[in-house]
Amino acid sequence: MEFREIDTLDAKGWSLAHSVRAGNRKLPKGLTLTPAHIEALTGAGVDQVYAFRLDSDDVGEDEAAESIARQVAGSGLRLGISTRGRCNLHTEAAGLLLAPEALNTVNRADEAIAVSTLPHLSPVAAGQLVATAKIIPYGVKKASLDKATQLKSVLTVARFQPFTAHMVVTGQALSDKAYRLTENRLAALEGAITAYEGCDHTVPALVEALQAAADRKPDLLLVLGLSAISDRRDVIPAALEAAGGSITSLGMPVDPGNLLMLGQLEGITVIGLPGCARSPALNGLDWVLERFAARLPVTRDDIADMGVGGLLKETPFRPEPRAPLHRQAQPNVQPIVLAAGRSSRSGAQNKLLSRMNGHTVVRQTLAAVSQTGFNPPILVTGHEGEAVAEALSGLNYTRAHNSAFKDGMAGSLKRGLAHLPETAEFVCVCLGDMPFVKPETIKALAEAGNRLSEFKMFIPTFNGKRGNPVLWHRDMVEALLTIEGDKGGRQMIHDHENLVCEVPVDDHGILIDLDTPEALAQFGAVPD
Known part of the structure; x- marks a missing residue:
């Protein structure tokens, strides 16, 4: 194959090695140039182009890619359409991918040939992309293609059987x-x-x-x-x-x-x-x-033989987790306390402003969060926001007000996240009507997050039951900003259970929220 920079006027019959802009028009790579293309290029001031032309003993990239893919595709796989020198292989049914190491001999036939697969014994779903055959340049020598296609090693899928x-x-x-x-x-x-x-x-x-x-x-x-x-x-x-x-x-x-x-x-x-x-x-x-x-x-x-590669992700259900290579003294955690709701379930009184032992519910909640030693909490207000802020005088926090609090919890969470410092590694989302959560519980969540890097959501449990608050890794913030309505992050937790770490704690307070008149009365909360 010839490949070089040539004068545009001499490029008839050659194919572009790279895309080129001719005025308002973009000519894609691989395009075989005609007199009309050459006129457009020269008119745009393009005097030279990088181009290629196949020799008689070359096989074009699409044909070669399909040949390679067809050779390595065994049972349970189907070929995609070969385009731009690439032909993909997809599964016909769910199962385990069987990718013998001998497939690498196909790649050894010529540096122009590249077959990539998922790892051997990967579980795969029906229709999943599991391998791709790529021709690196725009063509490959027929002798190299013949050598590669004579190899007998194939990729297969062992289907899951009921x-x-x-x-x-x-x-x-x-x-x-x-x-x-x-x-x-x-x-x-x-x-x-x-x-x-x-x-x-x-x-x-x-x-x-x-x-x-x-x-x-x-x-x-x-x-x-x-x-x-x-x-x-x-x-x-x-x-x-x-x-x-x-x-x-x-x-x-x-x-x-x-x-x-x-x-x-x-x-x-x-x-x-x-x-x-x-x-x-x-x-x-x-x-x-x-x-x-x-x-x-x-x-x-x-x-x-499972030992090599057998050191898998940590699970918090084991009593003695593997020690990390290193552990920071304390992760950077930003607590966000949601205190914007209308208290519609608690009757006429604003539950956050109800008093227990002489202090408002929201003050006790914020005080407990502040005792963790993490960043000063961000408090999101809404309904009766000024009264809530007044009840918190003297406490160190950042206030974020959600004037659209009637639209649901998601809007309040987004308001809080808008104030998230760049240095924060985790966000701990707390509810303003949960004053019984112990500071030690939030610290336990942070410790788990600091130790178990493969999980992104950390939920406390008491006697096997999940509660609040929830610690979120910063990687989840972008997704949290997409939620709508009044469900908070519940749907995201449901959709990504594989990223959830349950952290057992000795804290019944994670299950107690004062959102009904009965709950308020049970714990002696009275209107302010």
């Missing part, structure tokens, strides 16, 4: 949230829980439950124990062997997920669930379930 699962829980009642999480985890892989039962956390009780479950012939048996599995003589592995089953692997080199057990019982795959199964975050259980759903073998050697 399966049924029976779940056994020992010594405890499984919460609705944990059940739904497991149900959703399986549903994403075409699986479904068809039976669920509990039993005592003893070997005899579990043996009976396992044998009864095996009689129903599910494809998969999931066992969640009262305590972690730490030895082959522990309750779950001991019961599996006593029931006539076998253990394929006890433990795995994937963290989180170390304490997973894999076994067999009457031809049924049995998984003893690790504690991180209660978290929606990626863990070793997901890797095993994905291979099972794709009907790929999971042997002891397969489990052992």
